[in-house]
Amino acid sequence: MKISVFRKEHFNAAHRLYNPQWSDERNDEVFGKCNNPNWHGHNYELVVKLTGIPDADTGYVYDMKKLSTLIKRHVTDKFDHRNLNLDVDEFKDLNPTAENIAITIYDLLRPNIDEAYELKVTLYETERNFVEYPA
Amino acid sequence: MKISVFRKEHFNAAHRLYNPQWSDERNDEVFGKCNNPNWHGHNYELVVKLTGIPDADTGYVYDMKKLSTLIKRHVTDKFDHRNLNLDVDEFKDLNPTAENIAITIYDLLRPNIDEAYELKVTLYETERNFVEYPA
Amino acid sequence: MKISVFRKEHFNAAHRLYNPQWSDERNDEVFGKCNNPNWHGHNYELVVKLTGIPDADTGYVYDMKKLSTLIKRHVTDKFDHRNLNLDVDEFKDLNPTAENIAITIYDLLRPNIDEAYELKVTLYETERNFVEYPA
Amino acid sequence: MKISVFRKEHFNAAHRLYNPQWSDERNDEVFGKCNNPNWHGHNYELVVKLTGIPDADTGYVYDMKKLSTLIKRHVTDKFDHRNLNLDVDEFKDLNPTAENIAITIYDLLRPNIDEAYELKVTLYETERNFVEYPA
Amino acid sequence: MKISVFRKEHFNAAHRLYNPQWSDERNDEVFGKCNNPNWHGHNYELVVKLTGIPDADTGYVYDMKKLSTLIKRHVTDKFDHRNLNLDVDEFKDLNPTAENIAITIYDLLRPNIDEAYELKVTLYETERNFVEYPA
Amino acid sequence: MKISVFRKEHFNAAHRLYNPQWSDERNDEVFGKCNNPNWHGHNYELVVKLTGIPDADTGYVYDMKKLSTLIKRHVTDKFDHRNLNLDVDEFKDLNPTAENIAITIYDLLRPNIDEAYELKVTLYETERNFVEYPA
Numbered sequence: 166m167k168i169s170v171f172r173k174e175h176f177n178a179a180h181r182l183y184n185p186q187w188s189d190e191r192n193d194e195v196f197g198k199c200n201n202p203n204w205h206g207h208n209y210e211l212v213v214k215l216t217g218i219p220d221a222d223t224g225y226v227y228d229m230k231k232l233s234t235l236i237k238r239h240v241t242d243k244f245d246h247r248n249l250n251l252d253v254d255e256f257k258d259l260n261p262t263a264e265n266i267a268i269t270i271y272d273l274l275r276p277n278i279d280e281a282y283e284l285k286v287t288l289y290e291t292e293r294n295f296v297e298y299p300a
Numbered sequence: 301m302k303i304s305v306f307r308k309e310h311f312n313a314a315h316r317l318y319n320p321q322w323s324d325e326r327n328d329e330v331f332g333k334c335n336n337p338n339w340h341g342h343n344y345e346l347v348v349k350l351t352g353i354p355d356a357d358t359g360y361v362y363d364m365k366k367l368s369t370l371i372k373r374h375v376t377d378k379f380d381h382r383n384l385n386l387d388v389d390e391f392k393d394l395n396p397t398a399e400n401i402a403i404t405i406y407d408l409l410r411p412n413i414d415e416a417y418e419l420k421v422t423l424y425e426t427e428r429n430f431v432e433y434p435a
Numbered sequence: 436m437k438i439s440v441f442r443k444e445h446f447n448a449a450h451r452l453y454n455p456q457w458s459d460e461r462n463d464e465v466f467g468k469c470n471n472p473n474w475h476g477h478n479y480e481l482v483v484k485l486t487g488i489p490d491a492d493t494g495y496v497y498d499m500k501k502l503s504t505l506i507k508r509h510v511t512d513k514f515d516h517r518n519l520n521l522d523v524d525e526f527k528d529l530n531p532t533a534e535n536i537a538i539t540i541y542d543l544l545r546p547n548i549d550e551a552y553e554l555k556v557t558l559y560e561t562e563r564n565f566v567e568y569p570a
Numbered sequence: 571m572k573i574s575v576f577r578k579e580h581f582n583a584a585h586r587l588y589n590p591q592w593s594d595e596r597n598d599e600v601f602g603k604c605n606n607p608n609w610h611g612h613n614y615e616l617v618v619k620l621t622g623i624p625d626a627d628t629g630y631v632y633d634m635k636k637l638s639t640l641i642k643r644h645v646t647d648k649f650d651h652r653n654l655n656l657d658v659d660e661f662k663d664l665n666p667t668a669e670n671i672a673i674t675i676y677d678l679l680r681p682n683i684d685e686a687y688e689l690k691v692t693l694y695e696t697e698r699n700f701v702e703y704p705a
Numbered sequence: 706m707k708i709s710v711f712r713k714e715h716f717n718a719a720h721r722l723y724n725p726q727w728s729d730e731r732n733d734e735v736f737g738k739c740n741n742p743n744w745h746g747h748n749y750e751l752v753v754k755l756t757g758i759p760d761a762d763t764g765y766v767y768d769m770k771k772l773s774t775l776i777k778r779h780v781t782d783k784f785d786h787r788n789l790n791l792d793v794d795e796f797k798d799l800n801p802t803a804e805n806i807a808i809t810i811y812d813l814l815r816p817n818i819d820e821a822y823e824l825k826v827t828l829y830e831t832e833r834n835f836v837e838y839p840a
Numbered sequence: 841m842k843i844s845v846f847r848k849e850h851f852n853a854a855h856r857l858y859n860p861q862w863s864d865e866r867n868d869e870v871f872g873k874c875n876n877p878n879w880h881g882h883n884y885e886l887v888v889k890l891t892g893i894p895d896a897d898t899g900y901v902y903d904m905k906k907l908s909t910l911i912k913r914h915v916t917d918k919f920d921h922r923n924l925n926l927d928v929d930e931f932k933d934l935n936p937t938a939e940n941i942a943i944t945i946y947d948l949l950r951p952n953i954d955e956a957y958e959l960k961v962t963l964y965e966t967e968r969n970f971v972e973y974p975a
Contacts, residue, residue, distance in 0.1 A: 166838070166839040168836060168837065168839065169836060169837040171836065173832065177612055179608070179611040195358060198651035201652060201653070203584070203657050204611070205651040206610055206612055207582055207612070208696055222724055222727075224799070224805045226836070229834050230737065245603070245610075246604060246610040247608070247610060248608035262358070262359035262360055267303065291580075291613055294305075294308075294364050296306065297303065297304040298303045299301040299302060300301070312561065313476060314449040314473070334516060336517060336518065338518035338522050339474050339476065339518050340447050340448055340449050341448060341450070341474065341477055342447055342477070342478050380468070381471055382475060383474050386473045394764070398710070399708050399759045400759065403759075427478075428714075429710075430711045431711065432708065432711070433706070434707060435708055435709040436974040439973075441972070442968065442969060443968040452629070454628065457627075486975040489939045493935070494934070496939055499969050529629070532628070534575065534624045534630060535629045537573065553975070563577065564576070564578075564634050565576045566574060566575050566631070568571070568574070569571040569572060569573065570571070570572035570573055589897055602905065669900060670899045672843065673843065697848065698849075699845075699904050701844060704843065705842035718881060720881070743854070743923035743926045743927050744881070746855070746881005747882070747883050786876055786880040788878035788879050831883055
């Protein structure tokens with residue numbers, strides 16, 4: 166039977182939620198205080214889940230140090246202490262909602278992890294708001 | 301691919317576990333100190349999960365403020381600082397175990413959320429005892 | 436120099452906040468939904484702190500197993516899965532606010548712990564409301 | 571004996587750490603990635619502690635609902651979903667380090683709480699970095 | 706519809722990760738500081754999940770006290786305050802990675818829980834590294 | 841007024857509690873399962889508190905990156921993934937109780953931090969057992 170392994174990492178970032186094709190009124194109505202043009206920010210907690218078969222020689226599904234390094238290189242080095250809208254290419258034309266950040270993290274990690282592993286990303290924007298991709 | 305969003309809320313309530321068709325001895329045997337006729341209580345933590353497709357214009361699967369308001373109106377306003385057995389109609393003839401509270405919360409929310417969304421409810425009675433519905 | 440040791444325990448209880456010498460209106464005004472006559476409840480987290488000198492032979496200020504047993508005997512066995520107002524003698528004429536519960540726990544423990552130890556009690560009613568006695 | 575009561579609140583904000591009288595090189599050297607000119611952000615957790623004597627009629631040192639409202643009015647309504655440097659007057663000429671934010675919160679609350687109460691502020695910038703004022 | 710119930714328990718243990726058929730160099734390369742021949746240790750948090758149908762008379766899927774006792778008898782009494790490699794038969798020839806510990810816990814519990822229940826085990830080695838079996 | 845800053849770090853280690861001058865019976869009686877001669881272990885959480893005056897130019901009491909590096913060099917690099925009794929010189933003749941570990945950490949850090957700062961160490965052996973030095 167398969168087994169899943171999880172690694173938790175974190176990054177701190179600023180962002181703003183808005184749709185540039187909408188009026189200010191429409192943006193305020195939909196995104197409320199998240200549409201502050203001067204930005205706000207979060208301590209994001211990221212959990213990456215890989216599902217596969219443990220290796221017979223190591224007893225590991227995946228080396229957690231290797232997974233941590235991979236998340237650091239492809240995700241947290243790019244996102245941590247950044248403005249997601251201004252500093253991260255992926256959000257130049259994509260609203261950095263928790264949903265879109267999780268999908269982007271998945272897309273950044275997927276090509277770097279063997280296809281034999283199922284990949285899932287959970288992202289906590291706050292302790293009370295979080296998302297999981299894919300569902 | 302679909303994505304899940306989660307919102308965490310809480311309520312504090314009193315309850316008592318017992319089956320009115322059983323003798324006191326049988327109730328004590330099965331429910332132990334949870335059968336205290338003078339009630340006891342918990343800080344319940346509730347996580348509501350919705351699974352769907354992010355909206356192209358907002359990047360949201362579901363507006364978390366809207367979900368929080370909906371949970372408040374249909375669940376926590378009814379349950380918070382109440383005696384579940386005495387004050388909440390749904391438990392007049394239903395033992396308020398964590399399982400039955402979770403099912404009841406699901407049933408209260410389901411008609412108020414578009415069927416396009418899959419709904420799941422996780423309820424923590426304590427940090428060490430919790431339930432998820434549907435499985 | 437002295438060192439402090441801490442032991443965390445928990446209990447689940449029902450209670451109601453009100454002053455029997457006041458009108459219902461006055462009680463509702465001051466205690467709000469905490470004055471529900473049908474009770475509500477909490478998962479209380481209790482931290483007991485003892486300050487003293489480590490024993491040269493054991494390296495312990497106080498044996499944590501002994502402290503846990505002592506808290507169980509004098510506090511949690513009396514409070515857990517109870518209605519504080521109805522089931523616990525100490526609150527027959529004392530409003531079971533977090534403040535009064537903490538003072539009561541201190542008074543129950545103090546005679547059972549050598550005076551050489553300074554004693555402090557922290558009580559979490561919820562994650563967001565807690566008290567410490569003595570200050 | 572006196573007793574302390576604590577109320578935990580939170581706010582999400584963007585900020586940047588730098589000294590406008592220093593060169594960019596000096597700012598980078600001292601503040602590292604916290605000096606990102608495009609801002610970053612945090613989920614701040616705030617604990618406000620009041621120490622006093624419980625009221626004989628209520629059993630409260632201070633009404634937690636009243637304290638929560640007071641923190642909301644004087645602090646979190648001003649700080650939440652804001653850019654501390656740009657949107658909050660107090661940081662126009664003050665570097666918004668955790669230390670300076672905690673001192674500012676203390677100064678905002680102190681005139682609004684009776685002098686009979688001792689006031690202390692704990693601010694968590696992350697789970698691993700936090701400050702307490704006054705010491 | 707089925708419902709899942711969860712019980713969280715914990716144990717503290719020492720262990721060492723290595724493959725006795727490998728050279729010291731190979732073990733150091735793969736397992737790093739986890740290969741310390743003098744052992745290291747963890748506070749393991751264990752969550753056991755059972756999925757089934759609530760009983761009509763009790764409202765329980767499974768009695769949490771009974772599940773707690775069962776986990777204690779078959780798992781934590783054997784693992785707590787032990788050296789997993791030296792003191793626990795199951796790891797005499799099996800590397801005690803989080804993956805293998807979770808699979809072993811599953812195998813210890815499965816025969817003692819009615820087949821009508823689906824069983825899943827989540828094991829936290831640290832707050833940041835955890836596994837789930839079966840996936 | 842002074843302000844305190846806190847930095848949280850962690851390390852995972854094995855240890856055994858016993859007094860070599862006592863009989864096995866006496867050690868078992870006092871230290872129970874913590875006296876397992878094959879060791880057990882913990883995820884230790886360490887909080888280091890420094891109290892001082894914020895620097896006028898930086899707004900920092902102490903640079904948290906510098907404090908983290910200092911804790912790493914003097915404490916966690918020596919303790920992490922080690923057997924405290926066998927691998928750490930300071931415990932060759934000192935029973936590694938939480939009390940003695942906290943005192944040792946204080947003694948390792950104190951010479952490396954300017955005397956102008958008050959230093960305090962909090963060490964969590966488990967979520968439920970922790971110590972603070974000096975009191």
